[in-house]
Amino acid sequence: MIELNGVAKTFDGAIHALQDVTFSVPTGSVCGLLGHNGAGKTTAIKILSTLLRPTSGRAVVAGYDVVRDPDRVRESIGTTGQVTALDWELTGRENLVLFGRLRGMRRKDAHLRADVLIDQFDMEDAADRRVITYSVGMMRRIDIAAALVVSPKVLFLDEPTTGLDPRSRRAVWDTVASLSAQGTTVLLTTQYLEEADALSDSIVVIDHGRVVANGTAEELKRRVRFSYCTVSPVNPADLSRIWAAVADLKDAQCDDESNTVSVPAPDGVVTFAEVFRRVDQIGVELADISLRKPSLDEVFMHLTGNVTT
């Protein structure tokens, strides 16, 4: 169980990293803290893992207040930051043993636990190499393993998949899902809606230090009530012509990668008709034109007020 109530953090009296942040994560569930770089995600994680004190407000982790009972909080949590907590000069195995010993395990127990984790995280080949020789994906894996040396009640993952290839990302997702199934409460930060959507029972969207939305992925999608009208030409070269024809419509966006132009359609079919009329006039051959529900990314852009490409 994690609870934040009116948490604020101000640096140097002037920089408001967090303002009046309130949300809670029920025991055993996964919450995705979603926001851009600099939105305040890491500050929130640092406060919850006792690395920073809140300027005001109250934060409770696993039943303990982070300011009044930091030692109890530390006993209950596992953390992985954006920078791994590993000692790069030691091997993966030595790191796991070290973290076990730092948690008060006897040498023998720490070795046994390290063996189990190495097996579980499929790291047999790399366990006895120094961490500095690892790929980013391997570092993340052993870093998460180190946070699990003693099963934590609450696990904080700060951008656990940043910089990972799709396969390693999938491995991290599987780990989070199985931990949550075992009753661990997980709070993870991410810049990717797709990730928050795939992993989380609830999503908290944070922007400029404030919570701008809070709910399940479905609830968030419902908050953006209108649909989007999407157009895609048969010949990708025509995309710019379509863009030129509809660019003046509010918040229209052009995406070369998916070969589409998207226009928010608050008036539904009326907007659709307008777009169709304009595209028809310039005589471009279309592969598709349709009215669809907003994607999570569009919801995110809408909620944080950053409609830029």
Added chain:
Amino acid sequence: MTAIAALTGRIIRRTLRDDLPFAILATAGIFGFFNFALRNVIDTGQTNYAQYVLPVIIIQVTFLGALTTVDRAAQDQLSGFGAGIRTLPVPVVVPLIARMLYCLLRGTLALLSALAAGYLFGFRMGGGFFYTVAFVVLVLLFTLALSLGADATGTGAVRFAIVRTGASSQLLLVPQMLLVMLSTGMAPVDSFPDWLHSFVRYQPVSQVTQSLQGFATGHVSVSNLATSLAWCLGLLVVFGALAVRMQSRTE
């Protein structure tokens, strides 16, 4: 206890290939260099120069050891590993204690190396068992005091660019050079200009090396010993308090 042992073990593991061998080789090397370079230059009366200079070499090496502590403390403060430890149920002073235990180990090895090299060139521990014990204890006291100061510097300086560029050990380079070069450990006080005499005579390096020279020959003056101990204990308390304070800061 487990945590202290684990963290001290970690530092030793990391330094086995660089800092520890360096502590041993550099100590013998620096002594050899000064002994050859200065033994016919500096007049120490009837005392042979090896006997005269070895204590200040030990102090010099203690300073060099302290400089590496600045880096280690800064690294532990800045690195992900350091942050990781602060989220564990481990008291905040534990990493500091581990670094200090390592400094004492390093200091002991350097001392042994210095004594071995000194014996080759005519240094003798002539005061008997208790003076030898006093010699070792004073060196380790001074080592601990300096290491605490260096640790506080490294931890406290992390907000400055010099630490982030990995050059933090330079911070104490100038003060340590001044203290060692302008001390009676290098040359008798008459070799220095008059206006420097009182500084040279009473500064900690001079007083401590004089006590060490005394312990080595078996004659030590009470007033000098009292000043040395006052310096060591005073620095220990001040730097110790600073080092602990630096550790327990949370923004």
